[in-house]
Amino acid sequence: MLVLRRGDTGPAVAEIRSTLGALDLLPSNSGGDTFDGTVEHAVRAFQQRRGLIIDGIVGPATYSALRDATYHFGNRPLAYLVSAPVRGDDVFALQERLLELGYDAGRPNGVFGAQTEHALRNFQRDYGLLVDGICGAGTVRALKQLSPRTRGGRPVFLREQERVRRAGPWLRGKRIVIDPGHGGDDPGVAAFGVTESEIVWDLARRLEGRMKATGMEALISRGPASGPSEADRAAFANEAGADLLLSLHCDRNQSPHAQGIATFHYGTGNGTSSTVGEALAGFLQRELVARTGMLDCRTHPKTWEVLLYTRCPAVRAEVGYLTNAEDRRRLSDPAFRDVVAEGILVAVKRLYLLGENDQPTGTFTFNDLLRTELAKAE
Numbered sequence: 001m002l003v004l005r006r007g008d009t010g011p012a013v014a015e016i017r018s019t020l021g022a023l024d025l026l027p028s029n030s031g032g033d034t035f036d037g038t039v040e041h042a043v044r045a046f047q048q049r050r051g052l053i054i055d056g057i058v059g060p061a062t063y064s065a066l067r068d069a070t071y072h073f074g075n076r077p078l079a080y081l082v083s084a085p086v087r088g089d090d091v092f093a094l095q096e097r098l099l100e101l102g103y104d105a106g107r108p109n110g111v112f113g114a115q116t117e118h119a120l121r122n123f124q125r126d127y128g129l130l131v132d133g134i135c136g137a138g139t140v141r142a143l144k145q146l147s148p149r150t151r152g153g154r155p156v157f158l159r160e161q162e163r164v165r166r167a168g169p170w171l172r173g174k175r176i177v178i179d180p181g182h183g184g185d186d187p188g189v190a191a192f193g194v195t196e197s198e199i200v201w202d203l204a205r206r207l208e209g210r211m212k213a214t215g216m217e218a219l220i221s222r223g224p225a226s227g228p229s230e231a232d233r234a235a236f237a238n239e240a241g242a243d244l245l246l247s248l249h250c251d252r253n254q255s256p257h258a259q260g261i262a263t264f265h266y267g268t269g270n271g272t273s274s275t276v277g278e279a280l281a282g283f284l285q286r287e288l289v290a291r292t293g294m295l296d297c298r299t300h301p302k303t304w305e306v307l308l309y310t311r312c313p314a315v316r317a318e319v320g321y322l323t324n325a326e327d328r329r330r331l332s333d334p335a336f337r338d339v340v341a342e343g344i345l346v347a348v349k350r351l352y353l354l355g356e357n358d359q360p361t362g363t364f365t366f367n368d369l370l371r372t373e374l375a376k377a378e
């Protein structure tokens, strides 16, 4: 293995000069093949940046770090080659991006190993890409599109928890985006004259009224007749600086027997999950099941756009099946929608109480809640 130091000349030095130029550590047009004082200075700067021993000499470690640094994420396909593992800064970027998205690519080390491939395949499977374990153009595009906008790995989820704890138990001043699904040209489920977009719009308004009564800032993500995209709904919550997003839907099934309530939160299904989202989904599910007696279809992690792109904790509730006669009949009743709205509000309150609440699930009424909130405000 070559060792290059001040005073050396030749093509290997020219290569190092051009790499340092590409990294903006040397003027890129400097050319030449001499290891002079400016090259030594640039090598030291590079070594410092990379946490290498700073000696101004290009030995094996510095040489391979320089090579790694020439690879930019997306400029070449990356795959697991057992005999000659691919390494480079682009592999490092891939590993970091997978980790941000909650895929366990192992400790980022810039070497494409078996664990990186496993994480990449899981990502490709979850996002509906070709599952080949190769980071090619399509996968790069998906990763670039997702990474800056999504909630990240565990540190992000810890920050979410900390924000909820710091926000305190009172509802007053908290900003909630209520997201009634569908709308505009998209009615959602329509069965026997009952339309999802209308049911959830009405439910959103009932919830909004109750939230505002407690001093919360409730915002609805769409107009009565508009149907923004999922990404736009998330952007609305992000721009509003929302504390939580609650997406409201009803479900459908080919079988008229399918019925019940399910709640969804952000999670990849392989252990990475928004902790706050999961907690809120749990409270919501339990309150709604206890209050309505509807079938418990449980909580589930999903990477749906509205959950993925919303920066604050977000949940989506599928309140009943409009294709089921019993669920449909109940949801058509405004008094029932009041019960649902109340259950959702109490679930939000429980989230901020951090479990410090002796009221059994399903018994905390809107009036109880209003009384304690208003007593606090005085």
Ligand SMILES: [Zn+2]
Pocket: 181, 182, 188, 189, 196, 249, 250, 251
């Ligand atoms: Zn829907």
